[in-house]
Amino acid sequence: MNIEYRQEYEPELTAKVRARFADEMNRLRAFGFSDFGCYSELLPNYSLFTHFIIFLLAKANREIIRVESPLRLVMSQPLLVQREQSTYALVFGMGVKFYTLFTDGTGLISANFPSRLIQDMQRKLYKYAQPCSLDECWRAHQSEILSFQQRGLQLDVGHSFEKYVAISRREELA
Numbered sequence: 001m002n003i004e005y006r007q008e009y010e011p012e013l014t015a016k017v018r019a020r021f022a023d024e025m026n027r028l029r030a031f032g033f034s035d036f037g038c039y040s041e042l043l044p045n046y047s048l049f050t051h052f053i054i055f056l057l058a059k060a061n062r063e064i065i066r067v068e069s070p071l072r073l074v075m076s077q078p079l080l081v082q083r084e085q086s087t088y089a090l091v092f093g094m095g096v097k098f099y100t101l102f103t104d105g106t107g108l109i110s111a112n113f114p115s116r117l118i119q120d121m122q123r124k125l126y127k128y129a130q131p132c133s134l135d136e137c138w139r140a141h142q143s144e145i146l147s148f149q150q151r152g153l154q155l156d157v158g159h160s161f162e163k164y165v166a167i168s169r170r171e172e173l174a
Helices: 013-022 022-028 054-059 134-150 162-172
Strands: 004-008 034-040 064-068 074-084 089-092 093-103 106-109 118-120 125-129
Touching: 004 013, 004 093, 004 162, 013 022, 013 034, 013 064, 013 074, 022 034, 022 074, 022 089, 022 134, 034 162, 054 064, 054 074, 089 134, 089 162, 093 134, 106 162, 125 162
Parallel strands: 106 125
Antiparallel strands: 004 034, 034 074, 064 074, 074 089, 089 093, 093 106, 118 125
16 A cells, blocks of 8 residues: 655644553653654545545544545554664554664564564564563563664664654565
């Protein structure tokens, strides 16, 4: 699916996203994460028709989802960053995903909810997912970071929205 990503700056939308995910964001702040911004994922035009069930499930799960012209689903969520571990945290209704990039292009993703696993050595993309607490998921992600570093990989310390989008797109395509 071709998803577009858009940074959001509108104060009302940002406040709504922060209010919805305040508990998770506060727990992440306790781990050293800070706000990196609010962004939206825009599904293709007319996705309200093709993904109506997703729309209903997202609404039921209290996601910040709306319809923009032309009948396009748009879901907004907060993005946080933990600079010491060079990790982004995406918070949404299903849970949290942690994303870490390394200087050689390797990407590491961890999720605290059931999701598709990825072990793609060619694309240098690794995703782990299992139902667990936010604390357990963060500890497991840190352990994987350490494992990668012990193999000689170095954290990519330059943080940008574009880098987050790039690893998120790689996850979509894997």
